[in-house]
Amino acid sequence: MKGAKIKNVAMNKQLLFVKRPQGEADASTWSLETSAIPEISEGQILVKQHYISLDPAMRGWMNDAKSYIAPMEIGSVMRAGSVGEVVASKNPQFEVGQYVAGTGGVQQYAVTDGKGFYQVDPKLAPLPMYIGTLGMPGMTAYFGITEVGKVKEGDTVLVSGAAGAVGSVVGQVAKLKGCRVVGIAGGAEKCKYVVEELGFDACIDYKNENVASRFKEECPKGIDIYFDNVGGEILDIALTRLRMNARIVICGAISQYNNKTKIKGPSNYLSLLVNRASMTGMVVFDYATRYAEGAQILGKWMAEGKLKSREDVYEGIENFPETFSRLFSGDKMGKLVLKVIED
Amino acid sequence: MKGAKIKNVAMNKQLLFVKRPQGEADASTWSLETSAIPEISEGQILVKQHYISLDPAMRGWMNDAKSYIAPMEIGSVMRAGSVGEVVASKNPQFEVGQYVAGTGGVQQYAVTDGKGFYQVDPKLAPLPMYIGTLGMPGMTAYFGITEVGKVKEGDTVLVSGAAGAVGSVVGQVAKLKGCRVVGIAGGAEKCKYVVEELGFDACIDYKNENVASRFKEECPKGIDIYFDNVGGEILDIALTRLRMNARIVICGAISQYNNKTKIKGPSNYLSLLVNRASMTGMVVFDYATRYAEGAQILGKWMAEGKLKSREDVYEGIENFPETFSRLFSGDKMGKLVLKVIED
Numbered sequence: 287m288k289g290a291k292i293k294n295v296a297m298n299k300q301l302l303f304v305k306r307p308q309g310e311a312d313a314s315t316w317s318l319e320t321s322a323i324p325e326i327s328e329g330q331i332l333v334k335q336h337y338i339s340l341d342p343a344m345r346g347w348m349n350d351a352k353s354y355i356a357p358m359e360i361g362s363v364m365r366a367g368s369v370g371e372v373v374a375s376k377n378p379q380f381e382v383g384q385y386v387a388g389t390g391g392v393q394q395y396a397v398t399d400g401k402g403f404y405q406v407d408p409k410l411a412p413l414p415m416y417i418g419t420l421g422m423p424g425m426t427a428y429f430g431i432t433e434v435g436k437v438k439e440g441d442t443v444l445v446s447g448a449a450g451a452v453g454s455v456v457g458q459v460a461k462l463k464g465c466r467v468v469g470i471a472g473g474a475e476k477c478k479y480v481v482e483e484l485g486f487d488a489c490i491d492y493k494n495e496n497v498a499s500r501f502k503e504e505c506p507k508g509i510d511i512y513f514d515n516v517g518g519e520i521l522d523i524a525l526t527r528l529r530m531n532a533r534i535v536i537c538g539a540i541s542q543y544n545n546k547t548k549i550k551g552p553s554n555y556l557s558l559l560v561n562r563a564s565m566t567g568m569v570v571f572d573y574a575t576r577y578a579e580g581a582q583i584l585g586k587w588m589a590e591g592k593l594k595s596r597e598d599v600y601e602g603i604e605n606f607p608e609t610f611s612r613l614f615s616g617d618k619m620g621k622l623v624l625k626v627i628e629d
Numbered sequence: 630m631k632g633a634k635i636k637n638v639a640m641n642k643q644l645l646f647v648k649r650p651q652g653e654a655d656a657s658t659w660s661l662e663t664s665a666i667p668e669i670s671e672g673q674i675l676v677k678q679h680y681i682s683l684d685p686a687m688r689g690w691m692n693d694a695k696s697y698i699a700p701m702e703i704g705s706v707m708r709a710g711s712v713g714e715v716v717a718s719k720n721p722q723f724e725v726g727q728y729v730a731g732t733g734g735v736q737q738y739a740v741t742d743g744k745g746f747y748q749v750d751p752k753l754a755p756l757p758m759y760i761g762t763l764g765m766p767g768m769t770a771y772f773g774i775t776e777v778g779k780v781k782e783g784d785t786v787l788v789s790g791a792a793g794a795v796g797s798v799v800g801q802v803a804k805l806k807g808c809r810v811v812g813i814a815g816g817a818e819k820c821k822y823v824v825e826e827l828g829f830d831a832c833i834d835y836k837n838e839n840v841a842s843r844f845k846e847e848c849p850k851g852i853d854i855y856f857d858n859v860g861g862e863i864l865d866i867a868l869t870r871l872r873m874n875a876r877i878v879i880c881g882a883i884s885q886y887n888n889k890t891k892i893k894g895p896s897n898y899l900s901l902l903v904n905r906a907s908m909t910g911m912v913v914f915d916y917a918t919r920y921a922e923g924a925q926i927l928g929k930w931m932a933e934g935k936l937k938s939r940e941d942v943y944e945g946i947e948n949f950p951e952t953f954s955r956l957f958s959g960d961k962m963g964k965l966v967l968k969v970i971e972d
Contacts, residue, residue, distance in 0.1 A: 352903070353903050354902070354903045354904075354905075517899070522894070536898070536899070536901050536902045537902070538902070539899055539902075542899075548896050549896055549899065550894070550896065551865070551893070551894030551895040551896040551897070551898050552894040552895070552898060553891050553892055553893065553894035554894070555879070555894050555895060555898070555908070556860070556879070556882055556885075556892065556910070557910075558879050558908060558909065558910035559697070559879045559880070559881070559882075559910030559911065559912065560695070560696050560697045560910065560912075561697075561910065562697075562909075562910050562911060562912055562915060563909070563910055564907050564908065564909040564910070565898070565901060565907065565908045565909075566901065566905075566906070566907040566908075567899070567900075567901035567902030567903065567904065567905050567906055567907070568902065568905060569902065569903075569905055572905060
C-alpha cells in the first residue's frame, strides 16, 4: 500500500481456556492467542502484567461445578492472580507508573475497571512476593491458621504442603505464635528447606517415609491443628492423631483435584466425635476486608527477618501449561510464578 | 442339712459381656448369669434397677479401640444407662426409697458408690423418661443442637434418626427455636409420627424415597444445620446441600457401627471448603455440669406440652440381645428401653 509504514506494534499474548480437562489439565486445555492491545474506555486501566500466579485452586476453577467462585467459561482468558504496572489509565483511582496486583489472568496486558486491583510497592518487596506471601497465599495462610485454626501458644500444628506458598507461611506463623510445628512435604530437599530455612521443628517426607509412624514419632501427644492442603490419605492419617478439641482447617485437597472418579472421603472422620474436634472449610475471599491488616503483619515479620519466602519463577507465557503441571508433580520449591512479559 | 431352711432369696440377674462382636452383636456376645445380691460396703448403695437404656453408642463401647470412653472389658457387666430405686444405702448422699438414674449396667441390682447417679422424681415424669428425653439422649439433643449446632431462628435444620431418642428431641427443640425442620427416618409410620406427632415440617423416608431429590424438594435453599446420627450415604448427600457457614453436628453414625470393613468417609467433604462450613463432633459427657440446666428446660417444655416423648418399652433382662438388635434394624419407635425386673 502506498505510504504505509510497518510499525513495531506491541501485541498482547493471551492464554485462552478452550477445553475443560478430565483429570489432569494438559496443553490442549488452553490456546495461546495474539491480538492487538485493546484501547481502554472511560473508567478502565491497562496493566502490563509482569508476573502471574500459579495456584492449585486454578484446577478447580476449570470444572463446570458449583463452587466458591463461578466456573471459568470456555473461551475466556485463563483466570489467574497477577502483578504488573499501570501503563494507561482512564480511572482516577490509578496512575500510569503505579504497580498493582489483582486477578488479571494469564495475559501480557489486562484491561480492567480496577475492581479487585490494589497498589503495591516494588521498593518494599519484589513483585512476585505480592502474589505470594504478601498476596492470596499469604492471606490464606495467615487468616486460616489464626481465624479458622484459632492457633494458640503450645499447640502442636501439622501442616501439609509445607514447602508450598500457603503451607510455608502457615508453619512460620504458628512458630511465631509459640507452637510445635511439623510439616509434610514431598522429597528430602523440600523437607530440608522446611526445617533448616523455615524453622519448622520437623518435616515428614511423604514420598519416602511411613507417614503414619512418623506422625506418631513427631506428634507423640497428638495434634491440636491440622492445616490441610492435600486431602486424601494424609488427611485420613491425621484424623487418627487428633487431640481433644482439635481443629482441622480444610484449605485445599491437591491430591484429589485431578481425580476422574469420586474423591476419597476421610474414613476416619468419626475421630471428630471421639475427640470433640472440628473440620472447617475456608476461602480466603471471606477475609478481603482484612487483607491490609494481614499484609501489614506479614510484611513486618518479613522486614524483621522472622518470615521467609521463596518464589520459584519460570519465564514465558507459552510455558504456562508445563509450569502449571509442576503444581501437581510437586516439581517446584515455594511459590510458583510465571513471568509472562519482558520488563 | 439339719435345721437348714430354704429361703426365697432374691437373686441378681446380670448380663455379662463375654465376646467382642465382629459386625453385628448377636446373642453370643453376652451371657446371663444369676448370683446372690451382693452386700454393700461403707459408702455404697444398692439400686434395684427398673429400666435400662438401649443406645446405639453401646455398640461402640464393645470395640477394643480408643474412643471417648474406655472399651468394655470382657467379663464385665454390660454397660448401660439405668433408672431404679435405692434399696440399701451406706452412703449419706442417698436414702432408701429414693429413685436414681445413672450408668448401672444391664443387671437387676447394681452396687455403686453413687458416682454419676443422681436423684429423679417419679411423680414428675415416668421413670423411663429419665433415661430418655430427660436423660442422656435428651441432653445430647439439647446441647448438640444449641451449643454445637448453634441453632438460631430461621435456620433450616435437617435431622437424621428423626424418630429416635436423640433426633426426635433435636427437631422439636429446633422447632421451638423458630427453625424449619426436616427429619429423616425409616418407613412411612415413623415419618408420619415425626410430622404429625412431633411437629416437624417434613420427614423423608430413606427406606422408600430418593433421599437426594427429597432433600432438594424439602430444603430448596439448602441447610444451615445437619444433625447427623447415621453417617454413611445420608451424610454424603447432606454435604451437597450445605448453605454458607453451615454446621454439621457429628453425634453418631449408626449406619456404620456394625461395619466389618473400614467405614465409609464422606466423599463430599470438600463442600465444607466451598461453603465455609464445619463438621464438629460431640460427646454429651462434656456437658455434665449443665445437665440440670438442660433437664430443667426440657422438663418445662414437656410440662407445657411443647415437647413430646415416646418410649418403646420391652420386658425381661433375658430379652436384651433381641431388643438391642432393634436399634439397628430400626424396628422400634422412640426411645428403646428394657424393663429388667418386676416392680
